[in-house]
Amino acid sequence: MSTLLLNGFPSLRLESHLEARNKAVAARNISAGAVVLSTPGFATVLLPSEKGRRCDACHLPGGGQRQAILRCSGCASYFYCDSSCQKLHWPKHKLICKRWNSFATSPAFQSLEEHEKMDAILLTHTLAELSVLHQTGGSQAHFDTLMELLPSENSSQHPPVCPNAYPSCLEAQIQDIYSRFGNNNFAVHSHLNTFAHGVFPLASRTFNHSCAPNAAAKYILNASHVVVMEVVALRDITLGEEVCLTYLDPALMQSRHQMLEITYGFRCRCQSCQTLNSMDATTLPIDASDLGALEASLRKFVGIGTGAIPSAPSQAIPRELYCLFSEAYLGQLSETFSKASHEGSYEVAQQSGETLLALYIMIYPPNYPQIGMHALEITKSRWNAAVVGDTKDTLYIKTTQYYLALSRAILDIFGQEGDPDGPRQEISLLESLINETLIQEWSVNI
Numbered sequence: 001m002s003t004l005l006l007n008g009f010p011s012l013r014l015e016s017h018l019e020a021r022n023k024a025v026a027a028r029n030i031s032a033g034a035v036v037l038s039t040p041g042f043a044t045v046l047l048p049s050e051k052g053r054r055c056d057a058c059h060l061p062g063g064g065q066r067q068a069i070l071r072c073s074g075c076a077s078y079f080y081c082d083s084s085c086q087k088l089h090w091p092k093h094k095l096i097c098k099r100w101n102s103f104a105t106s107p108a109f110q111s112l113e114e115h116e117k118m119d120a121i122l123l124t125h126t127l128a129e130l131s132v133l134h135q136t137g138g139s140q141a142h143f144d145t146l147m148e149l150l151p152s153e154n155s156s157q158h159p160p161v162c163p164n165a166y167p168s169c170l171e172a173q174i175q176d177i178y179s180r181f182g183n184n185n186f187a188v189h190s191h192l193n194t195f196a197h198g199v200f201p202l203a204s205r206t207f208n209h210s211c212a213p214n215a216a217a218k219y220i221l222n223a224s225h226v227v228v229m230e231v232v233a234l235r236d237i238t239l240g241e242e243v244c245l246t247y248l249d250p251a252l253m254q255s256r257h258q259m260l261e262i263t264y265g266f267r268c269r270c271q272s273c274q275t276l277n278s279m280d281a282t283t284l285p286i287d288a289s290d291l292g293a294l295e296a297s298l299r300k301f302v303g304i305g306t307g308a309i310p311s312a313p314s315q316a317i318p319r320e321l322y323c324l325f326s327e328a329y330l331g332q333l334s335e336t337f338s339k340a341s342h343e344g345s346y347e348v349a350q351q352s353g354e355t356l357l358a359l360y361i362m363i364y365p366p367n368y369p370q371i372g373m374h375a376l377e378i379t380k381s382r383w384n385a386a387v388v389g390d391t392k393d394t395l396y397i398k399t400t401q402y403y404l405a406l407s408r409a410i411l412d413i414f415g416q417e418g419d420p421d422g423p424r425q426e427i428s429l430l431e432s433l434i435n436e437t438l439i440q441e442w443s444v445n446i
């Protein structure tokens, strides 16, 4: 069985699972921050918005300190950092280079929805990769793992594929391969911003879904290499515990249940889904001061502003707060925070930022990177307010430092992902900037 590929990862083993066929369990105690699985993308394709901005082979962004992006002179539609990335991609790309433009402008391709176009390109790249393995006699272990995945029950007819991407002997397999796409298609991100989609068969074969996962996927980009997915433990995991990823953003509180059923074919029975399902619909108060009072109770419930590390309380959520657990309200709050952080008022930014943090702490599992990223946004907003408003208030500066420390603690567990630089570098910069400003310019000692 090709899942022998898991033999290289001694902290995991597969066991049987009543509903999901198999589950990955910890074969030893795993510490928070440990990488439990590392696996290359079998095929990855850039989102249309990233075409020409990132390399089609290694997916690093061009410009800046990196070399300018080179355009393939054959099709003028694929872009590379340099000749070494072009060489890496060429065995696959040469199969489609001459046919690419007529395929991409064909009515069959153009009539597809955007997500179907991504599927068509990903399927083309998957078949081209497989063709190369056929031609070169390379190891098919990852492809075998792909074909071992559970097919979607309701997978539609496969989208059109660029001609010449595959030899005719593979024709009969295309629908079979495509039936594994729907529930095994990863969004590839850098600092949590999606820039590509990819097929990572070993990760798909290994991890089941949880709305409160204890592990998360991150992506490692290196020049002249394909993208590698690393799965990181978000907290200490004990021997025998199931290791899970989340297939959907847990913040999709009302829609995720249905999406899991439609896309992945199972009904999620986790504690978080049960709690959300039991919250009968209540509407947000229209009066701003009533809403403000509820938001303040939520912040208090989660322990925001107490100086301790906030965490989801074990007691039941008070009924009057149910109305705040809605996707619509979360979107609204996030917009308010982003607008107020950029344009003021800083008071509004602080309150909406902290309310959003309280919700994130209730929705996401401990150390989930989104919490750390948001704590960093609050830090920046508070620091801007301090600098622009010349606020040397000690309490104010202390909370800025508190949020900075919170974001570092969380993002250090997830570690570096995606593009060079990013949130952890921003945290280091902010740490020194804040210290220098406090000591040298403001003579404040905390």
Ligand SMILES: C[S@@+](CC[C@H](N)C(=O)[O-])C[C@H]1O[C@@H](n2cnc3c(N)ncnc32)[C@H](O)[C@@H]1O
Pocket (backbone or CB within 6 Å): 017, 019, 020, 021, 022, 023, 148, 149, 150, 183, 184, 203, 204, 205, 206, 207, 208, 209, 210, 263, 264, 265, 266, 267, 268
């Ligand atoms: C990517 S596969 C996961 C690996 C799978 N356990 C296996 O043995 O190949 C996704 C499929 O696993 C099943 N699955 C994953 N998480 C589940 C869960 N929490 N509850 C029930 N079934 C689940 C569903 O059938 C889903 O479509």
